[in-house]
């Protein structure tokens with residue numbers, strides 16, 4: 756292959772890769788995010804990546820109850836138990852942040 760063909764091939768490959776990255780970023784940004792706070796900790800739930808493993812509600816039904824609306828009740832248990840349970844989410848659909856830490860960042 757001559758130099759011109761190589762550079763054309765590389766240019767085409769780059770534009771395909773860039774297009775894929777933009778699509779992936781757009782889909783990540785489009786993910787829905789729900790937040791539930793008890794004033795101390797905020798639980799974040801991303802329904803689009805929940806794999807319905809049932810870990811959360813089998814582990815802490817007082818907070819994660821699929822029959823209730825809203826299905827997450829951050830007042831249902833202690834912050835420590837909530838954090839412990841959130842960390843067991845296998846998909847990453849659940850995460851949390853401490854409100855005090857977030858306020859420090861925003862100041």
Ligand code: SF4
Nearest residue numbers: 805806808809811844
């Ligand atoms: S533990 Fe995570 S993946 Fe499993 S049902 Fe709860 S939120 Fe969904």
